[in-house]
Amino acid sequence: MTRHRDETVGRPPLRSHEGFGKARRRARAVAVGLAGAALLTLSGCTDAVQRGWLPSTEGTTNQTERIMDLWRGSWIAALVVGVITWGLMIWCMVAYRRRKGDTGVPAQVRYHLPLEIMYTIIPIMAVGVLFGYTARDQSEILDTSKKPDITIGVVGKQWAWDFNYTNSDVYEAGVMGELDGKRGVEKELPTLYLPVNKRVQFDLTARDVIHSFWVPAFLMKMDTVPGITNHFQVIPTRTGTFKGKCAELCGEYHSEMLFNVKVVSQAEYDQHMADLEAAGQTGQLDDDLNRSEHAPADSKAEEAGNSDALPAPAPETTTAEVK
Numbered sequence: 001m002t003r004h005r006d007e008t009v010g011r012p013p014l015r016s017h018e019g020f021g022k023a024r025r026r027a028r029a030v031a032v033g034l035a036g037a038a039l040l041t042l043s044g045c046t047d048a049v050q051r052g053w054l055p056s057t058e059g060t061t062n063q064t065e066r067i068m069d070l071w072r073g074s075w076i077a078a079l080v081v082g083v084i085t086w087g088l089m090i091w092c093m094v095a096y097r098r099r100k101g102d103t104g105v106p107a108q109v110r111y112h113l114p115l116e117i118m119y120t121i122i123p124i125m126a127v128g129v130l131f132g133y134t135a136r137d138q139s140e141i142l143d144t145s146k147k148p149d150i151t152i153g154v155v156g157k158q159w160a161w162d163f164n165y166t167n168s169d170v171y172e173a174g175v176m177g178e179l180d181g182k183r184g185v186e187k188e189l190p191t192l193y194l195p196v197n198k199r200v201q202f203d204l205t206a207r208d209v210i211h212s213f214w215v216p217a218f219l220m221k222m223d224t225v226p227g228i229t230n231h232f233q234v235i236p237t238r239t240g241t242f243k244g245k246c247a248e249l250c251g252e253y254h255s256e257m258l259f260n261v262k263v264v265s266q267a268e269y270d271q272h273m274a275d276l277e278a279a280g281q282t283g284q285l286d287d288d289l290n291r292s293e294h295a296p297a298d299s300k301a302e303e304a305g306n307s308d309a310l311p312a313p314a315p316e317t318t319t320a321e322v323k
Helices: 017-043 064-095 113-141 268-277
Strands: 152-158 162-163 170-173 191-195 200-206 211-215 220-225 229-234 240-246 260-263
Touching: 064 113, 064 260, 152 191, 152 211, 152 220, 200 211, 200 220, 200 268, 220 229, 220 268
Parallel strands: 152 200, 191 260
Antiparallel strands: 152 162, 162 170, 200 229, 211 220, 211 240, 240 260
16 A cells, blocks of 8 residues: 655645734835835925926926926836835735744745736736837927928037028038136037027938937937938927037047027027128038038147148247357
8 A cells, every 4th residue: 555645744834824914014014104205205306306307397398398297207107116016025024034933944936826917917017008108209209290480400520510590591510619627618619599489390410420419408319310311390488598419429529519509589590590691601511511621720620530620830940040
């Protein structure tokens, strides 16, 4: 007669969950405390926290509010998931901690099919919802079907920007910034003028390598690629001066590829167009011009391969009279 094998021999004794009531209540209190702390933190947020530390405010353009809502919503969803995850981790650590008198190790393999299905379905749903909101907002932000009030051609070059004001048939050629730590350098940077409350379309391309046209306050950037023209539209809704830069590592002087953006009234914009025309800057700059045609004469651009940059004149030397 075959003896039945006792499979419980050598395994730790099973423990009842009846003694875990207090531990579970403590863990629940900890989870509630974490959630309460998170809500108190959000309710007492500073202005920087409320805008998600983004370098802009609502009302700068027609798109900043939409972008900020998506950004904040993503962080709130991530915080909720984080609080739930931390709460479950703490609950497991408290409820199932080793107690005095426990021997051996717990069972190393356990299956709970409904729980595992939940762990799979919930993340897929969360990613799907986030993808849906992102696709919706991206479609709106990149929509160029509406007729723009003005069109500006932006040409990126190592290491500055050219701006073609298509409607006025004038241009402004940028000069590479030379950051020397002194005040006032920003005034020498190329400046892009935009009329307030007008729909502007940017046609972006590059002359040499890939750059990225970025105005942080607009919460929008887009690559400029040689041989390809990218487009986006925006309506500046607040006057002021904003900073712009290249957001794509494009070479040695990438950090000095800066520009200014001035959002002004229609009258000021028209006056600037007239000033450019009076200065003889009529027509449109092509994207096949040399990248450094307008580089500063005393810059190091020539050493970096900008052949059109004129070197600074060498100092005159005299021969001493030999006695």
